[in-house]
Amino acid sequence: MDEPSSRDPTERGGLGGAAAPPGVAPSRACAYAVVRRVFEGGAWADRALHGEARRLRLDPRDLALATRLSYGTVQRVATLDHVIETLSGRSTNKLDKPVLAALRLGVFQLTYLDRVPAHAAVGESVELAKRDAPRGAGLVNAVLRRAGREARGLVAKLKDTTPQQAALAHSHPEWIAQLWFDALGAPDARALMAADNEPAEAVLRANTLKTTAPELLERLSIEARLDGDALILDDAFDAFSSREWEDGLLMPQSRGAMAVARLLDPQPGDRVLDLCAAPGGKTTHLAALMGNEGEIVAVEQHPGRADSLRKTAARMGATIVDVHTGDAAQPHAKNFDRVLVDPPCSDLGTLASRPDARWRKAGRPEALSELQQQILRAGANALRPGGTLVYSTCTISPAENEQVVSAFLATHPEFTVDDLGTRLPLWKHPTMPQHLQTLPHRDRTDGFFIARLRRDA
Numbered sequence: 001m002d003e004p005s006s007r008d009p010t011e012r013g014g015l016g017g018a019a020a021p022p023g024v025a026p027s028r029a030c031a032y033a034v035v036r037r038v039f040e041g042g043a044w045a046d047r048a049l050h051g052e053a054r055r056l057r058l059d060p061r062d063l064a065l066a067t068r069l070s071y072g073t074v075q076r077v078a079t080l081d082h083v084i085e086t087l088s089g090r091s092t093n094k095l096d097k098p099v100l101a102a103l104r105l106g107v108f109q110l111t112y113l114d115r116v117p118a119h120a121a122v123g124e125s126v127e128l129a130k131r132d133a134p135r136g137a138g139l140v141n142a143v144l145r146r147a148g149r150e151a152r153g154l155v156a157k158l159k160d161t162t163p164q165q166a167a168l169a170h171s172h173p174e175w176i177a178q179l180w181f182d183a184l185g186a187p188d189a190r191a192l193m194a195a196d197n198e199p200a201e202a203v204l205r206a207n208t209l210k211t212t213a214p215e216l217l218e219r220l221s222i223e224a225r226l227d228g229d230a231l232i233l234d235d236a237f238d239a240f241s242s243r244e245w246e247d248g249l250l251m252p253q254s255r256g257a258m259a260v261a262r263l264l265d266p267q268p269g270d271r272v273l274d275l276c277a278a279p280g281g282k283t284t285h286l287a288a289l290m291g292n293e294g295e296i297v298a299v300e301q302h303p304g305r306a307d308s309l310r311k312t313a314a315r316m317g318a319t320i321v322d323v324h325t326g327d328a329a330q331p332h333a334k335n336f337d338r339v340l341v342d343p344p345c346s347d348l349g350t351l352a353s354r355p356d357a358r359w360r361k362a363g364r365p366e367a368l369s370e371l372q373q374q375i376l377r378a379g380a381n382a383l384r385p386g387g388t389l390v391y392s393t394c395t396i397s398p399a400e401n402e403q404v405v406s407a408f409l410a411t412h413p414e415f416t417v418d419d420l421g422t423r424l425p426l427w428k429h430p431t432m433p434q435h436l437q438t439l440p441h442r443d444r445t446d447g448f449f450i451a452r453l454r455r456d457a
């Protein structure tokens with residue numbers, strides 16, 4: 001999970017009006033505004049939600065519902081639009097934007113949520129449309145009343161035998177469905193797409209430079225189970241608004257992401273090179289595992305993200321982190337004991353927690369693998385003989401993962417691969433068991449690829 005930007009433009013208001021209209025629950029008004037910002041303004045769903053929730057002053061319960069409503073609607077939009085077009089007889093391209101947003105939100109609730117009363121899903125969507133597009137409110141009312149009777153049946157009839165059918169039934173772009181049918185086989189591809197539409201597991205890492213997991217749990221007074229330095233939460237929690245976040249006591253981070261620093265296994269006193277480091281979840285984890293003894297050179301190209309990483313490291317008391325703003329693909333100083341290469345990737349392992357990511361055009365695997373290979377080579381050059389390198393991505397895509405590592409090994413005989421398959425038995429790579437590939441439907445965490453290499457000479 002990424003840290004939201006320090007200044008969220010959605011806080012300034014605009015789309016969706018300043019307050020919940022009379023008769024509309026704040027959680028639904030919030031979700032409607034988020035859906036509009038994502039599809040009309042290109043906003044990131046997590047940032048839009050953060051801004052809207054603050055503006056509407058949502059309490060934790062309302063925030064949990066707003067998250068479910070907005071994330072679910074954004075994720076399932078392809079299936080929702082199919083239902084809307086079938087029931088209205090119109091193309092969604094022809095509908096006014098507020099009408100479409102109100103319909104999507106209403107159809108999502110009527111089709112996928114069991115505990116939301118139909119009258120609230122219909123009535124409040126109509127109120128939202130009345131405020132922003134009064135002439136469309138009749139259409140919203142008519143389509144949602146039909147949806148209450150027919151939408152679940154329509155969706156139940158959708159097949160997912162081919163990638164094209166699965167893309168519609170599980171609301172993913174066709175290219176992702178095709179990629180996963182090819183890489184994982186149809187049963188895993190279908191299960192993975194279904195898992196992407198469920199709420200992501202919420203996990204916090206206790207920053208052991210400042211606290212312990214049991215202490216943090218007591219301080220937050222939330223329900224969670226402990227797993228080492230991780231708190232696995234029963235419910236969503238707005239970490240970025242908490243006092244404990246301000247105090248640097250925690251980092252929201254999935255279990256898959258936490259496995260990366262653990263498997264690099266840095267020791268106190270090591271010199272560590274961390275390539276592509278912002279927002280710094282893994283950098284600060286490395287510092288904690290090292291007990292703040294040694295040195296971490298964290299390289300990040302984007303100046304704003306590098307600055308924010310410096311602030312994060314300071315807030316979390318990770319004093320051994322030295323942030324360099326620069327290109328990780330260029331040569332670095334030599335003789336590091338450990339190197340982490342965590343390059344930009346297509347993010348396909350995080351579609352449950354980043355609901356809009358699947359609909360963005362940027363970040364296709366084929367466009368990324370060349371840069372990933374360059375950064376891996378630069379990191380490998382900086383490693384001392386006998387040192388350890390971890391290559392990780394938060395994606396499920398052979399072109400960015402196993403093919404990058406295989407191409408590297410083919411030209412670097414001085415490197416060997418560690419067998420990680422026996423360490424975390426659940427998380428074996430489906431076809432290359434020495435690597436780890438977490439899969440959301442199987443492991444209930446983000447999809448991370450992790451390969452660990454050793455330099456022999």
Ligand SMILES: C[S@@+](CC[C@H](N)C(=O)[O-])C[C@H]1O[C@@H](n2cnc3c(N)ncnc32)[C@H](O)[C@@H]1O
Nearest residue numbers: 276277278279280281282300301327328342344
């Ligand atoms: C997958 S994220 C890294 C996540 C980070 N390691 C963490 O655990 O929080 C990739 C990062 O690489 C940065 N980046 C992209 N291209 C880069 C390059 N050529 N050199 C250095 N950083 C780069 C991006 O700005 C982004 O912050």
